[in-house]
Each structure stands twice: as C-alpha cells, then as structure tokens.
Amino acid sequence: MAFHINHPVLFIIVGLLIAVVLGQSVYFLVKALKRSKELGMDQQKIKKTMKTAAIFTIAPAVAIVISVITLSKNLGLPLPWLRLSVVGSMSYETIAANNALSAMGQSLGSATALTAQQYVNVLLVMTISIMLGIWLVPAIGKKLQNGMKSMENRDAKWADTFQSALFIGMISAFLGFVFCNVSRLWTAENGIVTEMSSGFAENGDKIQVEKLFTAASGLVPVCTMVVSALVMVVCGLLMRKPKLKWLSEYALPISLIAGMAAAIPLTALFGMEVK
Amino acid sequence: MKKPMTYIDSVHRDGTIWNLSVMVLLFAFPVAVAMIFGVTPDWNALLVGLIATAPMYWTVGAIETVTYVPMLGAGGSYLSFVTGNISNLKMPCALNALEQNEVSASSEEGEVISTIAIAVSSIVTTLIIILGVILIVPLTPVLSAPVLQPAFEQMLPALFGGLGVAFVSKNWKIAVAPVILMLALFVCVPALNEGTVGIMVPVSALFTIAVARILYKKGVL
Structure with missing residues (x-):
C-alpha cells in the first residue's frame, strides 16, 4: 500500500x-x-x-x-x-x-x-x-x-494545609511565568529586544533563530492576567447577591474568556513579535 | 474472609487496567503502521532520536507524577496522565470544582468531585477535537485568523489570573512568600520561560510547603 x-x-x-x-x-x-x-x-x-x-x-x-x-x-x-x-x-x-x-x-x-x-x-x-x-x-x-x-x-488540619500549599505552589509558579518577559522593558535597545531560540534547518541540523520583540511586549501577559483577575473579583462580589448566585458556575470561564479577549487590544497596544 | 474493597481501591485497580491497556494500544499504532505499509523502523535513527528526547521527558514525567497525583486525586490522576493537558486544563478544572463544592481534596467527596470534573473535561476536549478534525476545512481560516491569535497566545495568563484570585485570596498567608519568590525568579532569570515553567512547579510547591509548615508550627494559620 x-x-x-x-x-x-x-x-x-x-x-x-x-x-x-x-x-x-x-x-x-x-x-x-x-x-x-x-x-x-x-x-x-x-x-x-x-x-x-x-x-x-x-x-x-x-x-x-x-x-x-x-x-x-x-x-x-x-x-x-x-x-x-x-x-x-x-x-x-x-x-x-x-x-x-x-x-x-x-x-x-x-x-x-x-x-x-x-x-x-x-x-x-x-x-x-x-x-x-x-x-x-x-x-x-x-x-x-x-x-x-x-x-x-x-494531623487532619496539616494535611489540609499541605494540600492548599501544593495548589498555591503550582499557581505561584504560573503567576511568576506571566512576568517572565517583563525584563524586555529594560533590556531593549531602541525599543526592540532580540532573542535567540533554537530551531531546525532544512537538513535537520539544530540552528539558532533570531526573533525580535517590542520592549513592552512582556506587559501583554501581565495585563491579560490583571483583567482576568479583576473580572474574577467582580464576579465574586456579584455572586454575593442571591439573585446572581448562578454566576458561581460561570466565574472561571467568564474570567478566562475576558482575559483572552483583552489580549487582542493589549497585543495591538504593546506589540509582540516584530517581523 | 476477604476485606471488602473500598472505592479508592477499586479506582486504583480499574485505573491500572485502563492505563496499561491504553499504553499497549498506543504502542500498537506504530507497530500497525509498520506492518500495514511493510516497513521496519530505522533502528539507529530511532536510538538517536530517543536519546535526544526521552531523558528530558521522562524526567519531566516523573516530576509531574509526584507533584500532580496528590493534587488530582486517584481517579483524576489515572485520567489526566492519559488525556494530558494537566496544568492548562485538568488541574484548573479540578481546582475550580473543589472550590465550588467547598470540599477538601483529601476527602472522598473531593476525590469524587475532581474525578467528575476531570472526566467531563476530558470528554468535552475529545469531542471538540473530533469536531475540529471533521470541520477542519471550514474551521482553518477562522481559527488561524491573525486577529484571534493573541487571544490564544495569552490563554495561560488569562486562566491563572482568575484561578489565582480565587485561591490566593483564600490562602493569602501561605501565598505571599511563594508568589514574591516566583515573581522575582521569573523576572530576573532569563532562562525561566514558557518551556521551563513545568520544572518550577515542583520547586515552588516544595517551597510553599516549607513556608506553610513554618507558619503552621507557629500557629499563624
């Protein structure tokens, strides 16, 4: 065949x-x-x-x-x-x-x-x-x-704390990751940062590829996260009203979508990769 | 008389059977392709390819197992390690479900809730991918539209913003130190980026447990 x-x-x-x-x-x-x-x-x-x-x-x-x-x-x-x-x-x-x-x-x-x-x-x-x-x-x-x-x-109370600590540890690592490109703000020359990343040539050889980013591009994930966090806070406050209790089912999806939607104008504002 | 099997024991038994079966089936795919099309693998190239790939991913896999199994619960773990997308999908889903139901992850109710959330998430993911594969021709121009690209590029920040608020506000005493440490590390160390965040999860988890232990001993919590 x-x-x-x-x-x-x-x-x-x-x-x-x-x-x-x-x-x-x-x-x-x-x-x-x-x-x-x-x-x-x-x-x-x-x-x-x-x-x-x-x-x-x-x-x-x-x-x-x-x-x-x-x-x-x-x-x-x-x-x-x-x-x-x-x-x-x-x-x-x-x-x-x-x-x-x-x-x-x-x-x-x-x-x-x-x-x-x-x-x-x-x-x-x-x-x-x-x-x-x-x-x-x-x-x-x-x-x-x-x-x-x-x-x-x-020790039941410690076991509970241990579990929360695991969750918080994981979330902290990802919160840190959101800030990983903020340093572009001060490493940029003339507003542009050059970063090398590994890629592959046609014949399969590993090569270094140059990528250019705007200085402010590191702020896009940070601001996206802030928008998502704020929407979550607003949902949390609204949920307290008995009429809006149903929001609790949708709070996380809503903040996720709001953050993703905000990333579109934020990327347009701060820039990302320079082609 | 034999002791009756607990729910958790039966989860471990069924999970073992399922995971090992899936493992055998996943191996059957390349074997079947080789047989149907009458080829044998290029063994030397396979060895070279594996040496370049496997050690790194086995290390990550081992670390992930030890870190995530206590968080996902038994049923959730068996499913998550087959269906993947743990930190960007299954874990947040399970966390949100535990939070919504106000049950502890270590209780049997927590085990049941996280299994249900992860199973539903796996089913929906699989179905959406099937739909995507069937509709690939009309979907490609829509999903690869440049205007949508930034939204999907920033999915993780959008996810952990909402999740972070929910969890950090509830456990802020434990959270202060690890959040500051991780922020400082990721801002100052250039090698830390999207590719290495997975390695930082267990580092951060161990640090947070140490902080929590000290606070707990001092009676602050």
Whole structure:
C-alpha cells in the first residue's frame, strides 16, 4: 500500500484508539457519579460541577484544535489528532518529531513528504518518550495517595494545609511565568529586544533563530492576567447577591474568556513579535 | 474472609487496567503502521532520536507524577496522565470544582468531585477535537485568523489570573512568600520561560510547603 500522512487507514486506527480513551473517561465518570450517590452528595451540585467543567473546557479545547491544525501541515491530520487527544502538547510533539527526523537527516516542514519509515520513527519517539506518566501513575500512584492518607490520619488540619500549599505552589509558579518577559522593558535597545531560540534547518541540523520583540511586549501577559483577575473579583462580589448566585458556575470561564479577549487590544497596544 | 474493597481501591485497580491497556494500544499504532505499509523502523535513527528526547521527558514525567497525583486525586490522576493537558486544563478544572463544592481534596467527596470534573473535561476536549478534525476545512481560516491569535497566545495568563484570585485570596498567608519568590525568579532569570515553567512547579510547591509548615508550627494559620 502506498503511504501518505493522511492515509484513510491511519484515520481508522486513530479513531479506534480515541474511542478507547473516550471510553476510559466515560467509565470513570459513571463510576464517580455512582459513588457520589452512595455518599449522599447533593446531585444538584454535581450537575452544576459538570456544567462548569464542560463550559470551562471549551476555550482551552479550541486552542488544542488550533495546535492540531498547525501540526497537521507537516504530520498529516491523524497523528496530531491522536497525540493531542492523549498526553502531549504542541511544543512536545514538535520537539519529538524534529528529534526523530533530524536523526534521519530531515526536519519537520522540509519540502519532501514523510515516508512510512520516517512516520513510524516519529511515532515511536513520541510514544516512548511520553509513556512514563501513563505507566508511573499505576506504579506509584497508590503509594502517593496512601502517603497523603496517613498524613491526614496523623494531623487532619496539616494535611489540609499541605494540600492548599501544593495548589498555591503550582499557581505561584504560573503567576511568576506571566512576568517572565517583563525584563524586555529594560533590556531593549531602541525599543526592540532580540532573542535567540533554537530551531531546525532544512537538513535537520539544530540552528539558532533570531526573533525580535517590542520592549513592552512582556506587559501583554501581565495585563491579560490583571483583567482576568479583576473580572474574577467582580464576579465574586456579584455572586454575593442571591439573585446572581448562578454566576458561581460561570466565574472561571467568564474570567478566562475576558482575559483572552483583552489580549487582542493589549497585543495591538504593546506589540509582540516584530517581523 | 476477604476485606471488602473500598472505592479508592477499586479506582486504583480499574485505573491500572485502563492505563496499561491504553499504553499497549498506543504502542500498537506504530507497530500497525509498520506492518500495514511493510516497513521496519530505522533502528539507529530511532536510538538517536530517543536519546535526544526521552531523558528530558521522562524526567519531566516523573516530576509531574509526584507533584500532580496528590493534587488530582486517584481517579483524576489515572485520567489526566492519559488525556494530558494537566496544568492548562485538568488541574484548573479540578481546582475550580473543589472550590465550588467547598470540599477538601483529601476527602472522598473531593476525590469524587475532581474525578467528575476531570472526566467531563476530558470528554468535552475529545469531542471538540473530533469536531475540529471533521470541520477542519471550514474551521482553518477562522481559527488561524491573525486577529484571534493573541487571544490564544495569552490563554495561560488569562486562566491563572482568575484561578489565582480565587485561591490566593483564600490562602493569602501561605501565598505571599511563594508568589514574591516566583515573581522575582521569573523576572530576573532569563532562562525561566514558557518551556521551563513545568520544572518550577515542583520547586515552588516544595517551597510553599516549607513556608506553610513554618507558619503552621507557629500557629499563624
């Protein structure tokens, strides 16, 4: 059979794999819903939780679709469809594909189409490199959970604080990340910052690519975050009125969308990459 | 007599079966492609490609497992490590659900809530991607419109702004020190950027736990 990256056979295999992954999500959803009834949890609240989770997911999921479209130009549609429906991300798959191809003297996006052998190599590098988490959770997940449990039995209040500290730690790292390009304000020369990032040449060699940014571009994520935070505060205040209590289901999705929408004029104002 | 299995035990049993099955199936994809199209992998190039890729991602995977499993709960972990997008989607979703329901993540109610939120999020993501794949031709010009690009580029800041307010305001005593430390590090160290934020999550988490422990011992919390 003649191979190409959008061969119908690939769509069929990927479709089947995604059906299995979807099956796992449905299985765990049904299992948890059953348990919630056994525990006598408020089913009205459970319904709201499901609604919020679904609405909140839409914008990030559309962003994933954009990654699928971007990657499909060089890898065909089935491969990124699978890789981004399971563990994986735009940047990870790009790096893995480039590493696999560069070992064969090629790069992602070079003029020649992928052969079946190159495709298999790309797939194997992606699959093996990302496998650890899928396997490690069954291997040590129970031990980690039991550790948390025994901490709770010893000192319930500390276990609760420990959990909050984990969450706060993660959020702090991402809040810090929002500020990572603010330094462009004072490192800029004549309002322009030159940054090097690694890329790949046509023949698969790693090369340094120059990118130019405006000095104020680092403020775009900061201001985006501030808008999102302010919208959250406003939602929080409005929620206190009994008539507006329903807002609590939508507060996070609303602040996410508001922040993303604000990023459009903010990017126009502060600038981003200079082409 | 055998002890009856608890809910959590059955989650671990089912999760193990599901995750290992998915792992085998994911491997079956390249094997099937090789067989159907009658090719064998270029073994030397595969080795070189793996050496360039795997050590880094295995390290990240191990760190992520240890950091995220206590936060996601059992059911949420099995699902999240199969369906991915943990820090930008599953984790915020679970956090928001716990907050909305006012349950502790370590309770069984918390376990159930985070599993439900993560499962719904996984299902919706998978369905939206399927829709995107079917409608790729009409969708491509809309989604790749230059005017929308900044919105998707700034998704993480837009996400953590709202989430940050909700959590930091509730736990501000624990949050002050790590937020200041992370801000200072990310502003001053050029190597810290989008690619390295994943490595900073466990660093920040450990630091926050240490701070929380000191405050807890002093009775400030």
